Amino acid sequence: MDTSTTHRTVFSQRANQITSSAIREILKITERPEVISFAGGLPSPEGFPVAELQAGFDHVLETQPAVALQYGRTEGYTPLREWVAQEMSREGAKVETDEVLIVSGSQQALDMLGKLFIDPGSRVLVEAPSYLGALQSFSLFDPQFQSVPTDARGLVAEALDDDLVRDARFIYVLPNFQNPTGLTLDLERRQILVQRCADLGLPIIEDDPYGELRYSGEPQPSLLRLGRAAGATVIRLGTFSKVLAPGLRLGYVVAPRDIISKLVQIKQATDLHTAMVTQMAVYEAVRTGFLKDHLPKVRALYRRQCGYMLDALQAHFPADAQWTRPQGGMFIWVTLRPGIDTGVLLQSAIARNVAFVPGAPFYAGVQAPVNTLRLSFVTVPEARIRTGVQVLGELIGPAK
Amino acid sequence: MDTSTTHRTVFSQRANQITSSAIREILKITERPEVISFAGGLPSPEGFPVAELQAGFDHVLETQPAVALQYGRTEGYTPLREWVAQEMSREGAKVETDEVLIVSGSQQALDMLGKLFIDPGSRVLVEAPSYLGALQSFSLFDPQFQSVPTDARGLVAEALDDDLVRDARFIYVLPNFQNPTGLTLDLERRQILVQRCADLGLPIIEDDPYGELRYSGEPQPSLLRLGRAAGATVIRLGTFSKVLAPGLRLGYVVAPRDIISKLVQIKQATDLHTAMVTQMAVYEAVRTGFLKDHLPKVRALYRRQCGYMLDALQAHFPADAQWTRPQGGMFIWVTLRPGIDTGVLLQSAIARNVAFVPGAPFYAGVQAPVNTLRLSFVTVPEARIRTGVQVLGELIGPAK
Numbered sequence: 001m002d003t004s005t006t007h008r009t010v011f012s013q014r015a016n017q018i019t020s021s022a023i024r025e026i027l028k029i030t031e032r033p034e035v036i037s038f039a040g041g042l043p044s045p046e047g048f049p050v051a052e053l054q055a056g057f058d059h060v061l062e063t064q065p066a067v068a069l070q071y072g073r074t075e076g077y078t079p080l081r082e083w084v085a086q087e088m089s090r091e092g093a094k095v096e097t098d099e100v101l102i103v104s105g106s107q108q109a110l111d112m113l114g115k116l117f118i119d120p121g122s123r124v125l126v127e128a129p130s131y132l133g134a135l136q137s138f139s140l141f142d143p144q145f146q147s148v149p150t151d152a153r154g155l156v157a158e159a160l161d162d163d164l165v166r167d168a169r170f171i172y173v174l175p176n177f178q179n180p181t182g183l184t185l186d187l188e189r190r191q192i193l194v195q196r197c198a199d200l201g202l203p204i205i206e207d208d209p210y211g212e213l214r215y216s217g218e219p220q221p222s223l224l225r226l227g228r229a230a231g232a233t234v235i236r237l238g239t240f241s242k243v244l245a246p247g248l249r250l251g252y253v254v255a256p257r258d259i260i261s262k263l264v265q266i267k268q269a270t271d272l273h274t275a276m277v278t279q280m281a282v283y284e285a286v287r288t289g290f291l292k293d294h295l296p297k298v299r300a301l302y303r304r305q306c307g308y309m310l311d312a313l314q315a316h317f318p319a320d321a322q323w324t325r326p327q328g329g330m331f332i333w334v335t336l337r338p339g340i341d342t343g344v345l346l347q348s349a350i351a352r353n354v355a356f357v358p359g360a361p362f363y364a365g366v367q368a369p370v371n372t373l374r375l376s377f378v379t380v381p382e383a384r385i386r387t388g389v390q391v392l393g394e395l396i397g398p399a400k
Numbered sequence: 401m402d403t404s405t406t407h408r409t410v411f412s413q414r415a416n417q418i419t420s421s422a423i424r425e426i427l428k429i430t431e432r433p434e435v436i437s438f439a440g441g442l443p444s445p446e447g448f449p450v451a452e453l454q455a456g457f458d459h460v461l462e463t464q465p466a467v468a469l470q471y472g473r474t475e476g477y478t479p480l481r482e483w484v485a486q487e488m489s490r491e492g493a494k495v496e497t498d499e500v501l502i503v504s505g506s507q508q509a510l511d512m513l514g515k516l517f518i519d520p521g522s523r524v525l526v527e528a529p530s531y532l533g534a535l536q537s538f539s540l541f542d543p544q545f546q547s548v549p550t551d552a553r554g555l556v557a558e559a560l561d562d563d564l565v566r567d568a569r570f571i572y573v574l575p576n577f578q579n580p581t582g583l584t585l586d587l588e589r590r591q592i593l594v595q596r597c598a599d600l601g602l603p604i605i606e607d608d609p610y611g612e613l614r615y616s617g618e619p620q621p622s623l624l625r626l627g628r629a630a631g632a633t634v635i636r637l638g639t640f641s642k643v644l645a646p647g648l649r650l651g652y653v654v655a656p657r658d659i660i661s662k663l664v665q666i667k668q669a670t671d672l673h674t675a676m677v678t679q680m681a682v683y684e685a686v687r688t689g690f691l692k693d694h695l696p697k698v699r700a701l702y703r704r705q706c707g708y709m710l711d712a713l714q715a716h717f718p719a720d721a722q723w724t725r726p727q728g729g730m731f732i733w734v735t736l737r738p739g740i741d742t743g744v745l746l747q748s749a750i751a752r753n754v755a756f757v758p759g760a761p762f763y764a765g766v767q768a769p770v771n772t773l774r775l776s777f778v779t780v781p782e783a784r785i786r787t788g789v790q791v792l793g794e795l796i797g798p799a800k
Contacts (some may be wrong), residue, residue, distance in 0.1 A: 008601030009633055010569055012519045012541070018665045045466035053469070053677075061454040066445035069453070069645030104504055104649070108671040115540060119412045136669040140515060169410055181405065202406030206580070233409055245469030247676035249504070262411065264419045270534040271508040271671075276647035276677060277453075321621040 014140050026346070030355045038236075038375040039355040041179065041330065044305070045379075046243045047298040050182060068277040074268045076102025076252070076258075076278035084238070084252045093225035093254075101260050101267065104274045106209055106239040106251040110137035110267045113205060113235065114261070117169040118143045125164070127155050129333075129372075131179045131207065131363030134172055141171075145365030147333070152324075153180065154185030157193035160200065170203040172234075175223055176211040180362045180374040184217070184327055190226050198232035204234045212243050212295055214302035214328035215303035221358035224254060235259060240282055242330075242365055243291060243298070248278050279322025302330065304377055309377040309383045315386075316393030320400065332375045336396060342373040348395050354388045364372035415538050418524055418558060427745070430755045436774040436788035439755040441579065443728065444592035444705070445779075446700040448645045452690055454680035468677040474668045476502025476652070476719045477661075477679035480745035481687060482637070493625035493636075493654075501660050501667065502675045505640040506609055506651040510537035513635065515567040518543045522537050525564070527555050529733075529762030529772075531579045531607065543569075545765030552724075553586030554578065562600065570603040570635075575623055577729025578609040580774040582763045584617070584727055590626050598632035606636045612643050612695055615703035616726035634661060640682055642730075643691060643698070648678050702778055703729065708785045715786075716793030720800065723775075731770060732775045733759070736759040736796060742773040748795050754788045755775070 030037035060068045075081065081100040085135070090094035103109045118124060118141035126135065127274055128147035130283065135145070146168065149156045167172075175185040186192070197204050206223040227234035239251035253263060309332060313323055313362070320337040336342065342358040349355060359372025377385060413451045430437035460468045475481065481500040488495035510533065518524060518541035527534065528547035535545070546568065549556045555573055565571075573593070575585040587594070597604050606623040627634035639651035653663060667673070709732060713723055720737040736742065744759040749755060759772025775783060 009603050009659065010517070012515065012517055012522070014519075015666065016518045018662070018669075042471055046472055048465060050461055050465040050470045057457040058454065061450055061457070065448060065450040068446045069450065069526075069647040070445055071442055071641075071646045082653075092769065104671050107669075111670045114541055115412065116415045119414075122412070123496065126530075133669070134671070140666070169412075204407050241471075244478070244767070246471045247467075247469040249671065249673070249675040258408070261417065262415050266415065266540070269418075269507075269533070269540055269648065270511045271504050272533070273649070275649040275675060275678060278678065306453050312797075388710055 011364035012181045014142060018140070025358060026355055029350055033121035035350070035355055036380060036384045037355040038377065038380065038388060039357050039374055040377050040379065043242050043246060043330070046301055047069060047084065049285065049290070049294055052285040052301055053244065053281060056284035059284050060277060060280040064280065066278050068274065072273045072276040072279070074264050074273045075184060076100070076274060077276060077283060079287070080279050080283040082211055083283060084254065086162060088224065088236075089253055091222055091225060093222060093228050095254055099162070099254055099260055101255075101263050102274050102279055103251045103253055103267070104205065104245075104271060105241060105249040106237045107133055108270070109237045109251060109253045110134050112270060113138070113268050114141040114262050115140045115270075116262055123166075123168040123364060125202075126364055127173060128366050129180055129359060130172065130364065132362050135362075135364045136206065138172075143246045147364060147366035150181065150183065150311070150380065152183065152345060153189055153300060154183050155189065155193065157189045157196060160193070160196040160202075162200065166201050168202055168217050170205050171197065171204045172207065172221065174207045175220070176325050177331070179210070179212065179329070180331055180357070181333040182207050182324040182326030182329055182331045183333070183382065184220065187220055190223060194223060194227040194230040194232045194234070197227065203233040203235060206234055208236065208237045209242050210329035213299060213302055215299045215306070233259075240372045243295060244285065248282060250274065250278055250282055261312070293364045297313065299328075300329070305377045305380075305385075306332070308382045311374060312386045313387035316390045318393070318396055321396065330376055332377065334373050334375060335369075336371045336373070339398060340396065341370045345373070345395060351394060352368045352395070355393045356392070408553060418540070426757060429750055432753040435750070435753045436780060436784045438777065438780065438788060439757050440776055440779065442776075442779050443642050443646060443730070444701060446701055449685065449690070452685045453644065453681060454537055456553060457677065458703055459684050460677060460680040462485055464680065468680050470676065472480050472673045472676040472679070473671045474664050476674060477676060477683060479687070480679050480683040483683060484654065488624065488636075488654055491622055491625060493622060493628050495654055498657060499654055499657075499660055501653045501663050502529050502679055502763055503651045503653055503667070503676050504671060504729070505641060505646075506607065506637045506669070507533055507537065509637045509651060509653045510534050511540070512619045512663050512670060513570070514541040515670075516662055519524065519759035523568040525568050526764055527578070527761060528766050529580055530572065530764065531574060532762055534722060535762075535764045538572075546697065547764060547766035550581065550583065552583065553589055554583050555593065557589045557591065557596060560593070560596040560600065560602075565600045567600050568602055570605050571597065571606065571621065572605045574607045575620070576608055577726050577731070579610070580730045580757070580759065581733040582724045582726030582729055583644070583733070584620065587620055590620060590623060594623060594630040594632045594634070596631045597627065603633040603635060606634055608636065609639045609642050610729035613699060613702055613730070615699045615706070617727035619693075626701040633659075643695060644682060644685065648682060650674065650678055650682055660708045699728070702728070705777045705780075705785075706732070708782045709775060709789065712789035714784045716790045718793070718796055718799040721796065730778045732777065734773050734775060735769075736771045736773070738771055740796065741770045743770060745773070747797060749792060752791050754791045756762070758794070
């Protein structure tokens with residue numbers, strides 16, 4: 001029986017406006033094994049600490065099953081919150097345990113921040129381009145996006161003035177190895193950003209999923225640390241998806257107490273709390289300082305992979321193409337000569353079993369350039385990176 | 401440094417309207433070990449199948465770590481979706497795998513259904529009283545609640561007419577051992593409900609967290625099964641929280657494909673997907689039919705606990721008090737004589753280290769009676785049930 005024709009269901013306006021994400025549609029195509037996919041945003045499973053996580057699950061189910069399997073506090077498992085607070089404090093931003101909220105992955109934090117800040121028509125500042133998942137998440141609450149330009153040094157913080165910021169609810173920034181550009185906000189820009197946001201009273205959402213995956217250059221102070229020193233309000237999002245594994249769905253929010261308190265009320269209505277067993281198992285895995293040994297291995301792996309792709313681009317892409325050289329993370333951003341539409345290019349590429357993500361969907365509140373694309377390099381073997389980039393180079397053709 | 405005073409943060413209207421739930425505040429008090437708490441809604445940890453779950457986590461991390469720890473499909477782990485579809489079909493409602501969506505606990509389904517259906521001011525029908533967590537979740541999307549009366553046979557389905565249903569987006573129903581009343585919707589009422597909803601084009605959200613915890617009386621057909629036969633649109637919510645353990649945060653939605661498809665897009669923006677490792681471990685635990693042996697033990701435990709409380713109420717509560725006699729689940733609903741305010745009673749009870757939840761917060765869209773209360777019996781030892789109920793009986797005093 002087909003039940004989908006028998007009812008007279010009325011969806012909300014927001015639900016009617018949702019469309020399937022461009023990336024989601026592309027990823028379906030790339031599930032075919034013959035496709036060389038630079039489209040995904042998956043971390044490399046070679047970096048998953050399986051034994052440590054298994055030991056963590058075993059330990060908590062053996063020693064504290066009645067806690068691990070029971071309902072828990074919405075704020076999160078206290079020892080894990082303490083661990084996050086200590087990690088932040090070690091980085092230089094003094095953080096207390098009650099300024100930390102555990103969430104079911106960073107994406108959930110974006111959903112809850114949309115609920116917290118966005119009324120229909122509220123202005124929201126985002127980088128051009130920005131993380132597509134954040135744009136989708138915020139979109140459910142019907143904001144008016146205002147884009148802030150970026151250049152090779154990251155977000156152009158100097159552009160933030162009274163006019164741009166007026167009535168905006170927040171600015172959303174990925175300061176390290178940004179998704180999609182791979183770019184990092186430099187120190188001077190960070191300082192200008194936090195100072196302007198402090199002066200203008202604009203909260204900053206600092207999304208930093210990749211910060212621990214730096215494989216070249218010097219670590220930069222977090223916006224949380226700089227912002228607190230400057231008197232700005234910073235809400236920092238972190239995740240275990242890239243330093244441990246994304247299948248755990250575990251992340252955290254660090255923010256002033258009044259914001260955490262509201263987010264806790266929102267989270268209670270959203271999913272009660274994040275799975276206790278996962279929080280406790282991850283705490284067991286990280287409490288002994290295991291990440292200190294683990295992360296250098298992941299960084300070395302990602303550095304190698306990034307190098308393979310940069311070499312291939314150098315060898316096979318035309319001289320009038322430009323691309324970023326990330327100091328960490330998972331993405332390279334390519335700008336082709338004007339006149340090339342990467343949406344069209346993608347169709348030809350898929351016909352030759354190569355996939356990437358066109359750049360346009362990453363823009364909101366601004367006319368999107370159609371000659372950009374995002375390449376992800378971490379899960380593709382070296383030889384396939386070379387082959388795939390060569391195919392793309394052929395399709396793009398020589399410089400004009 | 402106190403950062404909470406330095407910023408000029410503007411929250412959304414919805415965030416400004418959220419208040420901490422009455423139950424949440426009560427639960428904080430009941431964390432003191434000397435308190436006999438009938439306030440919580442926690443399943444008994446005696447019913448958690450620890451060994452089976454541990455074996456499940458071990459198995460998936462040993463055999464498929466790169467899948468269990470990687471990002472997964474938003475729809476959920478396919479074998480678990482198939483298992484849910486088979487369980488539903490076994491009950492009598494033929495369900496296909498693509499009519500199933502795995503969620504991070506039933507509470508998340510409520511959040512996503514709010515996103516799917518509710519525009520500001522949309523009418524939403526709920527039982528009087530209803531599950532507080534659903535009222536909170538829907539409230540974030542600013543509906544206009546319309547309450548539907550209940551009596552000893554559950555929701556008064558006969559009350560559903562053109563006037564009541566006009567422009568409503570859905571009716572939200574807990575048909576089995578309802579939270580908070582413990583009441584079950586009888587078969588005749590179920591049939592009237594689905595037929596009226598089919599005729600009036602009103603989608604039904606059937607929330608059934610407790611259905612498998614029946615310890616007396618005959619199982620009733622699900623609204624999904626009856627509704628599909630009648631041509632009504634039914635969205636059924638199920639959870640592993642009560643049959644396995646709530647700390648896993650794992651539930652599911654069964655609905656027509658067009659609704660599942662929208663919910664998948666919403667879930668992607670909400671938390672990408674539910675933790676793979678948990679879905680796979682639970683699948684391992686349930687695939688062998690283990691629940692068939694496990695559930696009778698949980699039911700026997702809950703039946704005993706319910707009996708202890710019913711006996712204590714008979715012994716210690718005045719003759720002018722009334723209470724429900726649930727056929728399953730975790731809650732008993734008490735109606736005291738008019739004139740008693742259970743909010744006031746709670747203060748006296750807490751002073752004597754006994755806690756419960758007053759009934760008023762469970763009502764929306766209607767004047768709430770103040771002489772009702774909810775008692776949860778599953779986690780309190782027999783002697784403490786007797787003592788706690790005796791204290792309440794003394795505070796209520798003899799019949800008038």
